[in-house]
Structures are given as structure tokens and as C-alpha cells.
Amino acid sequence: MIVKFFETLSNNYLELLDDKEDFNITIKVGESPNTKTFQAHSAILRYRSSYFRNKLANISKDKNSIKTFDLKNISIQQFEIIIKYIYGGIVLLENHDASFIFELMFIACEFLFDELAKYLETHLIEMEAHWLRLYFTTIYQRSFQNNKLQELQKWCNDIVVKYPDKIFDSEEFFSTQENALISLISRDDLQMKEVKIWNRVIEWGIAQNPGLPSDPENWSSENLLAMKATLRNCLPHIRYFQMSNEDVIKNVQPYQQILEKNLWDDIIRKFILPSQQISTRPV
Incomplete structure (x- = not known):
């Protein structure tokens, strides 16, 4: 039978935060004028967090064998919760x-x-x-x-x-x-029509490439390559065969050059011969 006394253990470790004798880490938290210095123990930080283990490995000790580092992108209140979690395993x-x-x-x-x-x-x-x-x-x-x-x-x-x-x-x-x-x-x-999904994906791709002309007829070969690269992970998820012929002609055809040739051929073939088997499938 194993008896666990975690509450007492937690309280004992939390008391270490107020121990001014054996600390060997100084952490400056926040940005001026809202800053606070916390004292900690390297053994606890290293074993509780790989983040702090890696951080401490790259910091040299001062003449008093203390390692000091700053945490500016965190508030004092946030770090108080973090440090109590590290030491006592509690969160309030x-x-x-x-x-x-x-x-x-x-x-x-x-x-x-x-x-x-x-x-x-x-x-x-x-x-x-x-x-x-x-x-x-x-x-x-x-x-x-x-x-x-x-x-x-x-x-x-x-x-x-x-x-x-x-x-x-x-x-x-x-x-x-x-x-x-x-x-x-x-x-x-x-719950969205496939043609609207296509249009918004295209607009999203254009937005990721500042300076890209909105009209695909004005795209250079470099523009086409950039757009194709931007959407390479998105295009396979479009359900082209759920669109109407009219939607394909009006919305997809202007951008056919960013599609794989066999996919575009299958799209056209499917609408000409609906019963014919296609070689490409959406992901």
C-alpha cells in the first residue's frame, strides 16, 4: 500500500520561495516600471521545465554563483501563478x-x-x-x-x-x-458552397502575396509559381466535382494554371462525360 502526502510536499516546496538563503537563480519579471525580482532554485527549475533547463544552460554565474535572466513578455501576476505551479503544483x-x-x-x-x-x-x-x-x-x-x-x-x-x-x-x-x-x-x-470556399481560398492566396495583380490574366510566370506555392496545401482539399459547370467556368477556369494539369483535365472531362471515371480525387 502506498500512502501519498502530496499536499504537505507541495506546501514544503512553496516555502522554498520565501527562503532567502539557498537560492541560486534570480529572475527579473516584467518591464519597467512594472517589474519584480523572483528568487528560485536551479535544481527545481531544471527538473520541472525543459524550457528553463535549456535557458539556464546558456547563462553564466556571477561572482556570487547566481544566474540571472529576464522574462519581459510576462506580467508579474502571470509569473506568480507559474512559479507556484513549478514549486507546489497548484494553480489558483x-x-x-x-x-x-x-x-x-x-x-x-x-x-x-x-x-x-x-x-x-x-x-x-x-x-x-x-x-x-x-x-x-x-x-x-x-x-x-x-x-x-x-x-x-x-x-x-x-x-x-x-x-x-x-x-x-x-x-x-x-x-x-x-x-x-x-x-x-x-x-x-x-456548411458553405464549394464555389465560395474556392473563391475565398483564392482571395486568401492573393492576400499572402502583396503586389500580386488581382486579375490572373496579368500574372507573370513568377506570379503563377508564387500563387501555386502558396496554395499547394489548400488546393487538394477543394471539392471541384461538387461545383456546377457554370461555377467552374466562371470561377475556376481563370486560375487553371495553378492546378495540376491532370486535375484540370479531369474536371473538364467530368463535366463533359459525368459517368466517366476520373483519375484524381480530393484529399
């Missing part, structure tokens, strides 16, 4: 709003605290869904900046497939991450 969120917790989740990701990031992600989805919906576009865009936030990405996509205008018609659409766009257009349950 009661007095913090959803915006604070959302930013803390990204800090946990940066510091490679996967367990903490996962907990905060779940907390936001289960307890702060109203706030997530209120700032949906921003939440959506940022969630896809970190591949660890799979549950939040799925939560967002489950909303977008039902209400695609939230992203596809938003002002921030052109700044959508490629992985976010692909995660949407690859969904079979996306």
Missing part, C-alpha cells in the same frame, strides 16, 4: 478573468508546461465559453498559432462549420493561419 484562478487565463495558457505553452496548458484550455472551454464566443475571431486566430491547443481548435472549428461567415467573412480572414484554413476546408460538414 478564482480571482482572474478569462482574458488573463487565455494569455496564461499561451505562457504555459511557451514554458512547455503541457499539463498546465491542457488544464487551462479545458477550463476555458468548460467555464468561459461565453467569453470565447464574444471574442471568437481573435480566439480562433490565436488558437491556431500553437499546435498544442488541439481541443480549443476543435471547439472553434465545430462552431465555424455551422457558421462559416464568422471566419470566412470576417475582416481578419486574410490573416488566418494556413493550418487553420486547411482544418476548415477539409471538413466535410462545412
Whole structure:
């Protein structure tokens, strides 16, 4: 039988934060005038976080055998939660709003605290869904900046497939991450006409190439190569064979040069001879 006394252990380690005798790390948090210096212990930081292990490996000791580094892109309040999590394995969120917790989740990701990031992600989805919906576009865009936030990405996509205008018609659409766009257009349950998906993907691709003429007839060979490279991971997810003949002629044909020749041949062949088998298939 194993008896676990984790609460006492946690409290003992938290007491180390107030120990002024044995620390060998100094961390300066925040930016002037809002800064605070924290004292810590290298052994705990190294074994609790690969982020701090790597960081400390590249810092030299001063004459007093102390290593010092700055963390400017984090608030004092955020780091107080992080350092208590490192030492005591505790997290107190009661007095913090959803915006604070959302930013803390990204800090946990940066510091490679996967367990903490996962907990905060779940907390936001289960307890702060109203706030997530209120700032949906921003939440959506940022969630896809970190591949660890799979549950939040799925939560967002489950909303977008039902209400695609939230992203596809938003002002921030052109700044959508490629992985976010692909995660949407690859969904079979996306409630959006395929021709509109095609048009928005094309517009997104043009937006990623500043200076590219909007009219494809004015594209140089370099323009074509750039556009083809930009959309190489998106185009395979378009369901060309679900479009009408009219949609293909009006919307796809002007950009046929960015498609693989065998795909374009199959598209034309399918509309001329609908019963004939095609060689290319969407992903």
C-alpha cells in the first residue's frame, strides 16, 4: 500500500520561495516600471521545465554563483501563478478573468508546461465559453498559432462549420493561419458552397502575396509559381466535382494554371462525360 502526502510536499516546496538563503537563480519579471525580482532554485527549475533547463544552460554565474535572466513578455501576476505551479503544483484562478487565463495558457505553452496548458484550455472551454464566443475571431486566430491547443481548435472549428461567415467573412480572414484554413476546408460538414470556399481560398492566396495583380490574366510566370506555392496545401482539399459547370467556368477556369494539369483535365472531362471515371480525387 502506498500512502501519498502530496499536499504537505507541495506546501514544503512553496516555502522554498520565501527562503532567502539557498537560492541560486534570480529572475527579473516584467518591464519597467512594472517589474519584480523572483528568487528560485536551479535544481527545481531544471527538473520541472525543459524550457528553463535549456535557458539556464546558456547563462553564466556571477561572482556570487547566481544566474540571472529576464522574462519581459510576462506580467508579474502571470509569473506568480507559474512559479507556484513549478514549486507546489497548484494553480489558483478564482480571482482572474478569462482574458488573463487565455494569455496564461499561451505562457504555459511557451514554458512547455503541457499539463498546465491542457488544464487551462479545458477550463476555458468548460467555464468561459461565453467569453470565447464574444471574442471568437481573435480566439480562433490565436488558437491556431500553437499546435498544442488541439481541443480549443476543435471547439472553434465545430462552431465555424455551422457558421462559416464568422471566419470566412470576417475582416481578419486574410490573416488566418494556413493550418487553420486547411482544418476548415477539409471538413466535410462545412456548411458553405464549394464555389465560395474556392473563391475565398483564392482571395486568401492573393492576400499572402502583396503586389500580386488581382486579375490572373496579368500574372507573370513568377506570379503563377508564387500563387501555386502558396496554395499547394489548400488546393487538394477543394471539392471541384461538387461545383456546377457554370461555377467552374466562371470561377475556376481563370486560375487553371495553378492546378495540376491532370486535375484540370479531369474536371473538364467530368463535366463533359459525368459517368466517366476520373483519375484524381480530393484529399
